[in-house]
Amino acid sequence: MLRIYQRLWQVNWAEQWQYRANLLMYLFYWLVSPVVYLAVWTAIARANGSVGGLTVNDFITYYMTLLIVDQLTSEITIHILAYKIQDGTLSGDLIKPIHPVLTNILVNNLAFKALAFLALIPIWGVLWLLFQPDYSAVSLQNILLVLPAIALGFALSFLFGAALTCVAFWTTRVYSLGEFYWALVLLFSGQFVPLQLMPSLIEQVATYLPFGMAKYVPIQIILGRMSAPEILRAYAVGVVWLVIATLLFNWVWREGVKKFSAVGA
């Protein structure tokens, strides 16, 4: 099995390099909104001294950490899998004796992520020079604590993203549903603004949802803004959602493939 993943990595890595210009464009597109938020919020905080208790440096470190965390936990499954379901090319994958999503599509996500991350490093360096963040609150302990959170955040994003894409087995087109899902993610993950600035109802609801694990929770852990009980609680919520996501994905996939093989493609 290890060998399968190793070969899949070679293939997908080579493929991603073929589309490096495309990937760079995607990266720029994806960078626009966090960088705009970063600029806007620091400007406001600078004028007022602080916003909701957050200082200029708090905003800078939040968004600059977001750039890294988001890159590590995000997923692009809908872009890889949806068209294969629509045009039927998934057939070719189904007659291979491996699970297409948990092997090839997973590795495709990882290869994309790795290459995008390489491209992000110099951009992040430039932002560092521009905004001069003070990262003195980050400790090795925080870094160690956040690694499982990032893995969990990616696992959740990947499974939910894959389950959502599987809706294409019934509806053929799934992108509008994907947009709706993205709106939820933006609202509840802390991508727009740090969740503590949201109305307290949204902040409260968000702590029970899986989306924070992909962004807000890891950022707060890295920056040392979460207490031990809060971290523990966030992990507990994340693990419960991981179980739910796994069951959901397995079920949707199984039923979807059944549907696929009933109607043909």
Next chain:
Amino acid sequence: MPPETILVEQLSKTYQVPEREGGFAAAVRGFFVRKYKDVLAVQKVSFSIQPGEIVGFLGPNGAGKTTTLKMLSGLLNPTGGTAQVLGFTPWKLEPAYLHSMTLVMGQRNRLSWDIPAADSFLLNQAIYRLPDDEYKATLKELDELLELGPLLKKPVRNLSLGERMKCEIAAGLLHRPKVLFLDEPTIGLDITGQVRIREFLREYNRRSGATILLTSHYMADVTALCERIIIIHHGQLKYDGGINDLSRKIAPFKLIGVTLAGADSHDLGLYGLPVENEEDADKHYIQVPAVEVTNVTARMLTELPVHDITITDPPIESVIERAFNE
């Protein structure tokens, strides 16, 4: 395990296809109330294939060939009947079954578009868990038979259609499947390409004893490879038997195509049954019983201002279409 490699009994597949009239009003109505029509793609088809046989699976477009192949390879669930391939029920998609069969469709599916085929092959080696020595031996053999050589190092998207097909077939055979389902393996290839694929399949079958079920539009594919053919039309089995009997039974005629000097004032109906041929509009075609071809040709050459004349087998599609519609 039954002695037959493939055993199909009463296999049926009915699709439900949404249907609506053209036009805006119908589109709006269709948004709220969907009408479905049952399409009987395959109806109670039964046949069995012995180990090592090469069987041609024929029928016009929409006859149900691909649907049957998809059911036998496990991609489609039937709506009725049973099928056993190597003792497995295909649509359960058991890994042991997937390891022992291959489905090659005219479209790209086993090769990654952006990387050289060699890389995809290595991936297949891992997926099918092939030991290094076994993989190398198979690849060497395939290389020898298909002359893959330099093709393997080029990105697949830079290959020509024929080159890609060769690589697709090789990718589908690396795991030495016992059963091959080939959907139009020579589609779009030039004559040399077709001949090479045919020779390869015959040789592969001889060496490995694999069972092959193939569909094709080219009569030559079938006559060169298959002693036995199965014909389906409108989803029903119409013929199952030797190929020689078939040509005697339903294709005892040839097509004569002529280019004439001057205007279209000649009545070709005097020589045979005029037929349309959209692919070659410059020529006029007539259909003539096979036994009369020599006579008719001789007469035409003496009586008409013939610029060019060809004698061909009628396309398999029209043969079957005609034989079963009459």
